[in-house]
Amino acid sequence: MRVGVAGCMGYTGFELVKLLDKHPNITSEVLTARVPDSVKKDPRFSLLLNDRTNPKISTLEDADFSSCELVFFATPHGVCMEHAKKLFNKGIAVIDLSADFRLHDPKLFEEWYGIQHSAPELLDEAVYGLPELNRANLAGANLVAMPGCYPTSVIIGVLPLIEEKCLIKTLLADCKSGVSGAGRSANSATIYGEVAENFKAYAVHGHRHLPEIKQEVARIINKFKEQSNSDNIEIQFTPHLLPMFRGLYSSIYVELTEDIEQDGLTELYKTRYAGEPFVRILPKGVLPETRFVRESNEIHLYVNKFEGSSYLNILVAEDNLIKGAAGQAIQVMNLVFGFAETSGLK
Numbered sequence: 285m286r287v288g289v290a291g292c293m294g295y296t297g298f299e300l301v302k303l304l305d306k307h308p309n310i311t312s313e314v315l316t317a318r319v320p321d322s323v324k325k326d327p328r329f330s331l332l333l334n335d336r337t338n339p340k341i342s343t344l345e346d347a348d349f350s351s352c353e354l355v356f357f358a359t360p361h362g363v364c365m366e367h368a369k370k371l372f373n374k375g376i377a378v379i380d381l382s383a384d385f386r387l388h389d390p391k392l393f394e395e396w397y398g399i400q401h402s403a404p405e406l407l408d409e410a411v412y413g414l415p416e417l418n419r420a421n422l423a424g425a426n427l428v429a430m431p432g433c434y435p436t437s438v439i440i441g442v443l444p445l446i447e448e449k450c451l452i453k454t455l456l457a458d459c460k461s462g463v464s465g466a467g468r469s470a471n472s473a474t475i476y477g478e479v480a481e482n483f484k485a486y487a488v489h490g491h492r493h494l495p496e497i498k499q500e501v502a503r504i505i506n507k508f509k510e511q512s513n514s515d516n517i518e519i520q521f522t523p524h525l526l527p528m529f530r531g532l533y534s535s536i537y538v539e540l541t542e543d544i545e546q547d548g549l550t551e552l553y554k555t556r557y558a559g560e561p562f563v564r565i566l567p568k569g570v571l572p573e574t575r576f577v578r579e580s581n582e583i584h585l586y587v588n589k590f591e592g593s594s595y596l597n598i599l600v601a602e603d604n605l606i607k608g609a610a611g612q613a614i615q616v617m618n619l620v621f622g623f624a625e626t627s628g629l630k
């Protein structure tokens with residue numbers, strides 16, 4: 285199958301091209317960059333592009349995707365929404381790594397992203413691309429909104445506790461990410477001198493991933509509202525910047541609505557994720573570390589009930605560029621087009 289990648293020079297775009305190169309069923313046919321000549325001169329691409337991988341490279345405006353069945357958008361928010369409809373109408377599927385189609389309410393999008401949505405009529409078409417939550421809706425989808433890197437870790441972290449019967453009263457997500465989470469464009473806040481040997485919180489008064497986490501949690505609870513014992517979870521989220529390039533770690537503190545012991549919780553998580561190829565529940569005493577998931581599509585989870593307390597700590601590690609972005613987008617592509625879910629990712 286032939287695919288296009290818009291924004292191939294960015295951090296997630298490059299990871300996509302690299303992973304697609306190893307996928308047995310895929311050819312990256314069209315790549316876009318704002319300065320097309322810069323791609324082949326870039327050392328990352330000069331190591332990757334060869335006789336076998338020889339894509340057409342152009343600007344997004346000039347790109348001819350007619351030979352592609354799918355286009356990935358690894359561009360900032362506001363870009364995909366300008367192109368999705370044209371591709372959609374031509375029967376070319378779109379997997380968008382940006383936030384353009386994540387929030388279903390265009391007013392909420394405008395409030396958090398500061399721009400008006402130019403394709404609100406497509407918002408209902410978009411499937412939220414978290415396979416562990418939405419696998420059944422992904423087969424044959426024409427437009428997929430990939431989750432943010434933090435929401436991926438938080439939603440997978442609490443999913444077993446909110447499906448069927450909501451067991452959560454309060455959810456506090458204390459999350460950390462490496463600087464690649466902010467993208468490759470020049471920004472003084474993420475240069476080495478500002479980040480090295482330092483650690484800090486940011487966006488404490490509201491991060492764009494908060495409404496996304498709230499939206500998806502509410503949707504899950506609503507789906508099971510008949511049997512649920514709670515329909516109102518308080519959710520708070522604080523992101524932090526780690527002095528490293530890639531990797532994301534979430535410590536999620538949860539107050540339970542009923543008393544469940546450690547063994548019961550471990551069993552709940554193991555049962556829920558038994559069939560998931562990329563979610564690993566770590567055994568007692570083995571804690572997640574970002575280095576164990578580096579360049580991998582796996583997400584590592586550890587569930588720790590504080591003794592004598594109604595609180596629980598869920599620790600989650602992922603690679604923000606892989607399970608938090610490019611790897612998960614390929615997992616989704618596999619599900620949309622009926623390839624083996626792990627194809628190109630093991």
Ligand SMILES: NC(=O)c1ccc[n+]([C@@H]2O[C@H](COP(=O)([O-])OP(=O)(O)OC[C@H]3O[C@@H](n4cnc5c(N)ncnc54)[C@H](OP(=O)(O)O)[C@@H]3O)[C@@H](O)[C@H]2O)c1
Binds near residue numbers: 291294296357433466
């Ligand atoms: N980084 C992460 O961990 C992560 C995780 C999940 C989702 N995301 C989302 O994925 C998207 C890409 O993230 P990233 O980290 O890869 O960003 P990035 O490193 O800044 O790359 C963005 C790319 O988009 C291109 N671009 C910028 N403005 C454009 C425009 N107006 N038209 C066409 N192309 C444009 C740039 O092209 P040139 O280089 O050619 O100028 C750049 O290569 C973002 O929406 C981000 O929020 C990122």
